[in-house]
Amino acid sequence: MRFVIIGAGRVGLRTARVLRDEGHEVTLIERDDGMIRRARNEAFSVVEGDGSQETVIEEAGIANADVLGALTGDLNVNFTACMIAKHHGCRTVMRIDEAYREGIYRKYADEVDEVIYPERLGALGAKNALLGGTIRAIADVAPHLQVLELTITDQAPVNGYAMGELQLPADATVLAFGKQDRTLGIPSEDESLEVGDRLVVLADFDVLSEVRQLLVGETASRALVGADASGDSGGVN
Template sequence: MNVIVVGYGRVGARTARVIEEEGHDVVVVETDNDVAKRARNRGFTVVVGDGSDEGVLEEAGIETADAIGGFTRNVDVNYAVCILGTKYDCRTVMRITEDFSSDVYDRYAEAVDDVVYPERLGAAGAKTALLGGDFNAIADLTEELQLTTVRVTDDAPIVGDHVNEIDLGDRGRIYAHGRDEEPMSIPLPGTIVEAGDRLALLVDAAQTDAVRSELLG
Protein backbone atom coordinates (compact mmCIF):
# COMPACT_ATOMS: atom_id res chain seq x y z
CA MET A 1 0.00 0.00 0.00
CA ASN A 2 0.98 3.61 -0.54
CA VAL A 3 0.36 5.58 2.65
CA ILE A 4 0.65 9.30 3.44
CA VAL A 5 1.29 10.28 7.06
CA VAL A 6 0.61 13.95 7.77
CA GLY A 7 2.42 15.12 10.89
CA TYR A 8 5.69 13.57 12.10
CA GLY A 9 5.30 14.14 15.82
CA ARG A 10 5.32 11.33 18.36
CA VAL A 11 2.19 9.67 17.00
CA GLY A 12 2.91 10.20 13.32
CA ALA A 13 6.52 9.07 13.58
CA ARG A 14 5.63 5.85 15.36
CA THR A 15 2.77 5.18 12.94
CA ALA A 16 5.01 5.75 9.92
CA ARG A 17 7.62 3.39 11.32
CA VAL A 18 5.14 0.59 12.02
CA ILE A 19 3.58 0.88 8.56
CA GLU A 20 7.00 0.82 6.92
CA GLU A 21 7.98 -2.22 9.00
CA GLU A 22 5.01 -4.03 7.46
CA GLY A 23 6.44 -3.40 3.99
CA HIS A 24 4.29 -0.50 2.84
CA ASP A 25 5.48 2.69 1.14
CA VAL A 26 5.19 5.79 3.33
CA VAL A 27 5.39 9.47 2.44
CA VAL A 28 5.55 11.95 5.32
CA VAL A 29 4.09 15.46 5.13
CA GLU A 30 5.43 17.87 7.75
CA THR A 31 5.40 21.66 8.15
CA ASP A 32 8.47 21.98 10.38
CA ASN A 33 11.78 21.84 8.51
CA ASP A 34 13.74 20.42 11.45
CA VAL A 35 11.16 17.68 12.03
CA ALA A 36 11.08 16.96 8.30
CA LYS A 37 14.85 16.54 8.39
CA ARG A 38 14.51 13.93 11.15
CA ALA A 39 12.01 12.02 9.04
CA ARG A 40 14.38 12.09 6.06
CA ASN A 41 17.20 10.87 8.27
CA ARG A 42 15.00 7.89 9.15
CA GLY A 43 14.73 7.11 5.44
CA PHE A 44 11.27 8.47 4.68
CA THR A 45 10.28 10.43 1.61
CA VAL A 46 9.18 13.82 2.96
CA VAL A 47 7.16 16.70 1.54
CA VAL A 48 7.45 19.93 3.52
CA GLY A 49 4.18 21.82 3.68
CA ASP A 50 0.68 22.09 5.10
CA GLY A 51 -1.14 18.77 4.82
CA SER A 52 -4.49 20.53 4.54
CA ASP A 53 -3.30 22.06 1.24
CA GLU A 54 -4.40 19.93 -1.71
CA GLY A 55 -1.36 20.96 -3.73
CA VAL A 56 0.96 19.68 -1.00
CA LEU A 57 -0.89 16.37 -0.87
CA GLU A 58 -0.69 16.07 -4.65
CA GLU A 59 3.07 16.51 -4.35
CA ALA A 60 3.03 13.72 -1.75
CA GLY A 61 1.26 11.43 -4.22
CA ILE A 62 -2.32 11.44 -3.00
CA GLU A 63 -3.56 10.61 -6.50
CA THR A 64 -2.06 7.12 -6.15
CA ALA A 65 -2.23 6.74 -2.36
CA ASP A 66 -4.29 3.99 -0.77
CA ALA A 67 -4.56 5.59 2.66
CA ILE A 68 -3.86 8.89 4.41
CA GLY A 69 -3.76 9.82 8.07
CA GLY A 70 -3.88 13.20 9.75
CA PHE A 71 -1.74 12.88 12.90
CA THR A 72 -0.93 16.50 13.74
CA ARG A 73 -2.01 18.11 17.01
CA ASN A 74 -4.40 20.34 15.05
CA VAL A 75 -7.77 18.60 14.72
CA ASP A 76 -8.92 20.99 11.98
CA VAL A 77 -5.87 20.13 9.88
CA ASN A 78 -6.40 16.41 10.46
CA TYR A 79 -10.04 16.70 9.43
CA ALA A 80 -9.15 18.65 6.27
CA VAL A 81 -6.52 16.03 5.42
CA CYS A 82 -9.14 13.30 5.62
CA ILE A 83 -11.74 15.20 3.61
CA LEU A 84 -9.17 15.66 0.84
CA GLY A 85 -8.24 12.00 1.13
CA THR A 86 -11.87 11.03 0.64
CA LYS A 87 -11.91 13.05 -2.57
CA TYR A 88 -9.13 10.80 -3.89
CA ASP A 89 -10.77 7.57 -2.63
CA CYS A 90 -8.16 7.02 0.08
CA ARG A 91 -8.82 5.27 3.36
CA THR A 92 -8.77 8.08 5.93
CA VAL A 93 -7.64 8.06 9.55
CA MET A 94 -8.01 11.12 11.77
CA ARG A 95 -6.27 11.74 15.07
CA ILE A 96 -8.17 13.67 17.73
CA THR A 97 -6.40 15.21 20.71
CA GLU A 98 -9.17 15.58 23.26
CA ASP A 99 -12.15 13.64 24.54
CA PHE A 100 -14.94 15.21 22.49
CA SER A 101 -18.62 14.86 23.30
CA SER A 102 -20.34 11.97 21.56
CA ASP A 103 -22.10 14.17 19.00
CA VAL A 104 -18.84 15.85 17.93
CA TYR A 105 -17.06 12.49 17.80
CA ASP A 106 -19.90 10.99 15.75
CA ARG A 107 -19.70 13.86 13.27
CA TYR A 108 -16.02 13.17 12.70
CA ALA A 109 -16.58 9.41 12.61
CA GLU A 110 -19.22 9.77 9.90
CA ALA A 111 -16.85 11.74 7.66
CA VAL A 112 -13.72 9.57 7.93
CA ASP A 113 -12.95 5.87 8.02
CA ASP A 114 -11.41 5.79 11.48
CA VAL A 115 -10.90 8.18 14.39
CA VAL A 116 -8.01 7.52 16.78
CA TYR A 117 -7.31 9.05 20.17
CA PRO A 118 -3.75 7.98 21.12
CA GLU A 119 -3.67 10.12 24.27
CA ARG A 120 -6.58 8.22 25.80
CA LEU A 121 -5.09 4.84 25.04
CA GLY A 122 -1.71 6.03 26.29
CA ALA A 123 -3.19 7.25 29.57
CA ALA A 124 -5.03 3.96 30.02
CA GLY A 125 -1.84 2.02 29.37
CA ALA A 126 0.03 4.11 31.95
CA LYS A 127 -2.72 3.49 34.48
CA THR A 128 -2.48 -0.25 33.88
CA ALA A 129 1.30 -0.21 34.26
CA LEU A 130 0.92 1.55 37.61
CA LEU A 131 -1.79 -0.81 38.91
CA GLY A 132 -0.11 -3.99 37.67
CA GLY A 133 -1.91 -7.33 37.72
CA ASP A 134 -2.13 -10.29 35.38
CA PHE A 135 -5.37 -9.38 33.66
CA ASN A 136 -7.01 -6.07 34.41
CA ALA A 137 -10.05 -4.57 32.67
CA ILE A 138 -9.29 -0.89 33.12
CA ALA A 139 -11.69 1.17 31.06
CA ASP A 140 -14.80 0.88 28.94
CA LEU A 141 -14.00 2.83 25.77
CA THR A 142 -17.42 2.28 24.20
CA GLU A 143 -20.53 0.38 25.15
CA GLU A 144 -19.23 -2.72 23.39
CA LEU A 145 -15.42 -2.50 23.47
CA GLN A 146 -13.10 -2.63 26.43
CA LEU A 147 -9.42 -1.91 26.88
CA THR A 148 -7.81 -4.71 28.87
CA THR A 149 -4.30 -5.85 29.71
CA VAL A 150 -2.75 -9.26 30.14
CA ARG A 151 0.61 -10.38 31.50
CA VAL A 152 1.76 -13.46 29.59
CA THR A 153 2.37 -16.49 31.80
CA ASP A 154 5.18 -19.01 31.31
CA ASP A 155 2.86 -21.67 29.88
CA ALA A 156 0.60 -19.36 27.85
CA PRO A 157 -0.12 -20.74 24.35
CA ILE A 158 0.82 -17.42 22.71
CA VAL A 159 4.45 -17.58 23.90
CA GLY A 160 6.58 -17.62 20.75
CA ASP A 161 3.85 -16.14 18.52
CA HIS A 162 4.27 -12.92 16.56
CA VAL A 163 1.94 -10.22 17.89
CA ASN A 164 0.35 -9.76 14.47
CA GLU A 165 -0.58 -13.47 14.37
CA ILE A 166 -2.69 -13.41 17.55
CA ASP A 167 -6.40 -13.69 16.72
CA LEU A 168 -8.62 -11.43 18.83
CA GLY A 169 -11.69 -11.59 16.60
CA ASP A 170 -12.92 -9.20 13.94
CA ARG A 171 -12.74 -6.08 16.10
CA GLY A 172 -10.05 -7.00 18.61
CA ARG A 173 -6.53 -5.68 18.32
CA ILE A 174 -3.29 -5.38 20.26
CA TYR A 175 -2.58 -1.71 20.95
CA ALA A 176 0.58 -1.88 23.03
CA HIS A 177 3.31 -4.25 24.18
CA GLY A 178 5.75 -4.07 27.06
CA ARG A 179 8.68 -6.23 28.12
CA ASP A 180 10.26 -6.36 31.56
CA GLU A 181 9.51 -3.01 33.20
CA GLU A 182 9.92 -0.93 30.04
CA PRO A 183 7.08 1.44 29.07
CA MET A 184 4.46 -0.07 26.78
CA SER A 185 4.54 1.00 23.13
CA ILE A 186 2.98 0.12 19.77
CA PRO A 187 4.27 -3.37 18.87
CA LEU A 188 6.17 -3.92 15.64
CA PRO A 189 4.93 -6.74 13.38
CA GLY A 190 8.04 -8.82 14.07
CA THR A 191 7.67 -8.67 17.86
CA ILE A 192 7.57 -12.17 19.35
CA VAL A 193 5.63 -12.72 22.57
CA GLU A 194 7.68 -13.91 25.55
CA ALA A 195 6.65 -15.03 29.02
CA GLY A 196 6.25 -12.02 31.29
CA ASP A 197 5.32 -9.64 28.46
CA ARG A 198 2.43 -7.22 28.95
CA LEU A 199 -0.15 -6.70 26.19
CA ALA A 200 -2.80 -3.97 26.00
CA LEU A 201 -5.81 -5.19 24.03
CA LEU A 202 -9.05 -3.72 22.73
CA VAL A 203 -11.69 -6.44 22.66
CA ASP A 204 -15.44 -6.97 22.77
CA ALA A 205 -16.46 -6.43 26.38
CA ALA A 206 -18.59 -9.58 26.31
CA GLN A 207 -15.57 -11.63 25.20
CA THR A 208 -13.19 -10.61 28.00
CA ASP A 209 -13.22 -14.02 29.71
CA ALA A 210 -12.91 -15.86 26.41
CA VAL A 211 -9.91 -13.74 25.41
CA ARG A 212 -8.24 -14.44 28.74
CA SER A 213 -8.72 -18.16 28.27
CA GLU A 214 -7.48 -18.03 24.68
CA LEU A 215 -4.33 -16.07 25.51
CA LEU A 216 -3.37 -17.57 28.86
CA GLY A 217 -4.70 -21.11 28.43
Protein backbone atom coordinates in the same frame (compact mmCIF):
# COMPACT_ATOMS: atom_id res chain seq x y z
CA MET B 1 0.04 -0.96 1.84
CA ARG B 2 0.83 2.66 1.06
CA PHE B 3 0.22 5.35 3.68
CA VAL B 4 0.31 9.14 3.63
CA ILE B 5 0.68 10.60 7.10
CA ILE B 6 0.09 14.28 7.79
CA GLY B 7 2.36 15.44 10.60
CA ALA B 8 5.83 14.23 11.54
CA GLY B 9 5.58 15.07 15.23
CA ARG B 10 5.70 12.45 17.96
CA VAL B 11 2.49 10.66 17.01
CA GLY B 12 3.03 10.85 13.26
CA LEU B 13 6.68 9.80 13.26
CA ARG B 14 6.23 6.99 15.75
CA THR B 15 3.26 5.67 13.82
CA ALA B 16 5.31 5.83 10.62
CA ARG B 17 8.08 3.81 12.29
CA VAL B 18 5.65 1.07 13.32
CA LEU B 19 4.13 0.88 9.84
CA ARG B 20 7.53 0.79 8.14
CA ASP B 21 8.74 -1.92 10.51
CA GLU B 22 5.81 -4.04 9.33
CA GLY B 23 6.79 -3.58 5.69
CA HIS B 24 4.41 -0.80 4.66
CA GLU B 25 5.33 2.19 2.48
CA VAL B 26 4.98 5.55 4.25
CA THR B 27 5.20 9.15 3.04
CA LEU B 28 5.05 11.98 5.57
CA ILE B 29 3.85 15.54 5.05
CA GLU B 30 5.31 18.20 7.36
CA ARG B 31 6.13 21.91 7.24
CA ASP B 32 8.30 22.30 10.36
CA ASP B 33 11.98 22.30 9.38
CA GLY B 34 13.18 20.51 12.49
CA MET B 35 10.64 17.74 12.18
CA ILE B 36 11.39 17.36 8.49
CA ARG B 37 15.10 16.92 9.22
CA ARG B 38 14.40 14.39 11.95
CA ALA B 39 12.15 12.32 9.70
CA ARG B 40 14.57 12.45 6.78
CA ASN B 41 17.44 11.46 9.07
CA GLU B 42 15.45 8.28 9.68
CA ALA B 43 15.23 7.78 5.90
CA PHE B 44 11.54 8.62 5.59
CA SER B 45 10.14 10.19 2.44
CA VAL B 46 8.88 13.63 3.46
CA VAL B 47 6.94 16.16 1.41
CA GLU B 48 7.40 19.68 2.75
CA GLY B 49 4.26 21.77 2.93
CA ASP B 50 0.83 22.43 4.39
CA GLY B 51 -1.04 19.17 4.92
CA SER B 52 -4.39 20.83 4.27
CA GLN B 53 -3.42 21.76 0.68
CA GLU B 54 -4.52 19.38 -2.05
CA THR B 55 -1.44 20.02 -4.19
CA VAL B 56 0.80 18.98 -1.30
CA ILE B 57 -1.24 15.84 -0.62
CA GLU B 58 -1.13 14.98 -4.32
CA GLU B 59 2.65 15.42 -4.32
CA ALA B 60 2.80 12.88 -1.50
CA GLY B 61 1.17 10.31 -3.77
CA ILE B 62 -2.40 10.24 -2.50
CA ALA B 63 -3.61 8.95 -5.87
CA ASN B 64 -1.84 5.66 -5.22
CA ALA B 65 -2.22 5.53 -1.44
CA ASP B 66 -4.47 3.17 0.50
CA VAL B 67 -4.82 5.23 3.68
CA LEU B 68 -4.33 8.81 4.83
CA GLY B 69 -3.66 9.44 8.50
CA ALA B 70 -4.12 13.06 9.56
CA LEU B 71 -2.14 13.05 12.80
CA THR B 72 -1.22 16.69 13.43
CA GLY B 73 -2.28 18.65 16.48
CA ASP B 74 -4.48 20.91 14.33
CA LEU B 75 -8.06 19.68 13.96
CA ASN B 76 -8.79 21.91 10.95
CA VAL B 77 -5.76 20.62 9.05
CA ASN B 78 -6.65 17.05 9.88
CA PHE B 79 -10.26 17.33 8.80
CA THR B 80 -9.42 19.13 5.55
CA ALA B 81 -6.78 16.54 4.67
CA CYS B 82 -9.25 13.72 5.28
CA MET B 83 -11.87 15.31 3.05
CA ILE B 84 -9.30 15.65 0.25
CA ALA B 85 -8.23 12.04 0.69
CA LYS B 86 -11.85 10.89 0.58
CA HIS B 87 -12.12 12.29 -2.94
CA HIS B 88 -9.17 10.09 -3.88
CA GLY B 89 -10.84 6.98 -2.48
CA CYS B 90 -8.56 6.58 0.55
CA ARG B 91 -9.40 5.27 3.97
CA THR B 92 -9.15 8.23 6.36
CA VAL B 93 -8.09 8.37 10.00
CA MET B 94 -8.29 11.69 11.82
CA ARG B 95 -6.63 12.65 15.07
CA ILE B 96 -8.55 14.82 17.51
CA ASP B 97 -7.23 16.17 20.78
CA GLU B 98 -8.56 14.38 23.84
CA ALA B 99 -9.73 17.73 25.18
CA TYR B 100 -12.35 17.91 22.41
CA ARG B 101 -14.10 14.87 23.94
CA GLU B 102 -17.34 13.36 22.73
CA GLY B 103 -18.97 16.42 21.15
CA ILE B 104 -16.22 16.79 18.57
CA TYR B 105 -16.05 13.03 18.09
CA ARG B 106 -19.75 12.87 17.20
CA LYS B 107 -19.41 15.87 14.91
CA TYR B 108 -16.69 14.34 12.77
CA ALA B 109 -17.12 10.58 13.19
CA ASP B 110 -19.52 10.24 10.24
CA GLU B 111 -17.23 12.17 7.90
CA VAL B 112 -14.10 10.03 8.25
CA ASP B 113 -13.45 6.32 8.58
CA GLU B 114 -12.03 6.58 12.08
CA VAL B 115 -11.40 9.21 14.75
CA ILE B 116 -8.62 8.59 17.27
CA TYR B 117 -7.19 10.02 20.49
CA PRO B 118 -3.49 9.16 20.07
CA GLU B 119 -2.65 10.78 23.40
CA ARG B 120 -4.31 7.74 24.97
CA LEU B 121 -3.55 5.10 22.41
CA GLY B 122 0.05 5.82 21.45
CA ALA B 123 1.63 4.98 18.11
CA LEU B 124 0.37 1.42 17.98
CA GLY B 125 -3.18 2.53 18.62
CA ALA B 126 -2.85 4.99 15.73
CA LYS B 127 -1.40 2.22 13.58
CA ASN B 128 -4.34 -0.03 14.40
CA ALA B 129 -6.73 2.66 13.28
CA LEU B 130 -4.84 3.23 10.03
CA LEU B 131 -4.84 -0.46 9.19
CA GLY B 132 -8.39 -1.03 10.33
CA GLY B 133 -9.31 -4.59 11.15
CA THR B 134 -10.11 -6.66 14.17
CA ILE B 135 -7.91 -5.43 17.04
CA ARG B 136 -7.31 -2.03 18.53
CA ALA B 137 -5.51 -0.67 21.55
CA ILE B 138 -7.76 1.37 23.81
CA ALA B 139 -5.46 2.36 26.68
CA ASP B 140 -2.26 1.56 28.53
CA VAL B 141 -3.22 1.28 32.20
CA ALA B 142 0.17 0.21 33.60
CA PRO B 143 3.68 -0.41 32.21
CA HIS B 144 2.75 -3.95 31.16
CA LEU B 145 -1.04 -3.81 30.92
CA GLN B 146 -3.15 -2.78 27.95
CA VAL B 147 -6.86 -2.62 27.27
CA LEU B 148 -7.80 -3.95 23.82
CA GLU B 149 -10.97 -4.24 21.82
CA LEU B 150 -11.01 -7.36 19.64
CA THR B 151 -13.57 -8.41 17.06
CA ILE B 152 -14.40 -12.09 16.64
CA THR B 153 -13.67 -13.43 13.14
CA ASP B 154 -14.69 -16.63 11.40
CA GLN B 155 -11.11 -17.83 11.91
CA ALA B 156 -11.19 -17.40 15.69
CA PRO B 157 -10.92 -20.67 17.63
CA VAL B 158 -13.60 -19.40 20.04
CA ASN B 159 -16.16 -18.60 17.31
CA GLY B 160 -19.36 -20.36 18.36
CA TYR B 161 -18.37 -20.71 22.03
CA ALA B 162 -20.48 -19.42 24.89
CA MET B 163 -18.89 -16.78 27.15
CA GLY B 164 -18.89 -19.34 29.95
CA GLU B 165 -16.66 -21.58 27.83
CA LEU B 166 -14.11 -18.88 27.06
CA GLN B 167 -10.76 -19.47 28.76
CA LEU B 168 -8.26 -16.64 28.38
CA PRO B 169 -4.69 -16.77 29.71
CA ALA B 170 -4.29 -16.15 33.44
CA ASP B 171 -3.03 -12.59 32.86
CA ALA B 172 -6.03 -11.53 30.76
CA THR B 173 -9.65 -10.82 31.64
CA VAL B 174 -12.80 -9.72 29.78
CA LEU B 175 -14.04 -6.28 30.78
CA ALA B 176 -16.96 -5.88 28.38
CA PHE B 177 -18.79 -7.63 25.53
CA GLY B 178 -20.93 -6.39 22.67
CA LYS B 179 -22.86 -8.18 19.96
CA GLN B 180 -22.18 -6.84 16.47
CA ASP B 181 -23.37 -3.21 16.17
CA ARG B 182 -24.71 -3.19 19.73
CA THR B 183 -23.58 -1.36 22.84
CA LEU B 184 -20.85 -2.87 24.99
CA GLY B 185 -21.92 -4.24 28.36
CA ILE B 186 -21.20 -6.87 31.00
CA PRO B 187 -21.46 -10.34 29.42
CA SER B 188 -23.43 -13.26 30.77
CA GLU B 189 -22.09 -16.81 30.64
CA ASP B 190 -24.80 -17.80 28.13
CA GLU B 191 -23.84 -15.14 25.54
CA SER B 192 -22.60 -16.75 22.35
CA LEU B 193 -19.44 -15.57 20.59
CA GLU B 194 -20.14 -14.94 16.90
CA VAL B 195 -18.44 -13.23 13.99
CA GLY B 196 -18.48 -9.46 14.48
CA ASP B 197 -18.95 -9.58 18.25
CA ARG B 198 -16.55 -7.41 20.26
CA LEU B 199 -14.66 -8.16 23.46
CA VAL B 200 -12.81 -5.58 25.54
CA VAL B 201 -9.95 -7.32 27.30
CA LEU B 202 -7.41 -6.23 29.90
CA ALA B 203 -4.19 -8.16 29.28
CA ASP B 204 -0.53 -8.27 30.19
CA PHE B 205 1.72 -7.59 27.21
CA ASP B 206 3.21 -11.07 27.60
CA VAL B 207 -0.09 -12.76 26.67
CA LEU B 208 -1.36 -10.36 23.99
CA SER B 209 -0.30 -12.66 21.17
CA GLU B 210 -2.17 -15.59 22.70
CA VAL B 211 -5.28 -13.49 23.32
CA ARG B 212 -5.21 -12.28 19.74
CA GLN B 213 -4.86 -15.80 18.38
CA LEU B 214 -7.84 -17.01 20.44
CA LEU B 215 -10.22 -14.17 19.67
CA VAL B 216 -9.17 -13.10 16.19
CA GLY B 217 -7.54 -16.22 14.81
CA GLU B 218 -4.38 -14.49 13.64
CA THR B 219 -1.04 -15.65 15.00
CA ALA B 220 0.84 -12.42 15.57
CA SER B 221 4.53 -12.43 14.79
CA ARG B 222 4.88 -10.22 17.83
CA ALA B 223 2.46 -8.92 20.40
CA LEU B 224 1.30 -5.34 20.45
CA VAL B 225 4.01 -4.11 22.81
CA GLY B 226 5.75 -0.87 23.50
CA ALA B 227 2.73 1.36 22.96
CA ASP B 228 3.78 4.92 23.63
CA ALA B 229 1.13 7.04 25.30
CA SER B 230 3.06 10.30 24.86
CA GLY B 231 1.22 13.15 23.19
CA ASP B 232 2.29 14.93 20.04
CA SER B 233 3.62 18.29 21.05
CA GLY B 234 4.20 19.46 17.52
CA GLY B 235 3.79 18.41 13.95
CA VAL B 236 1.09 21.03 13.36
CA ASN B 237 0.92 21.81 9.68
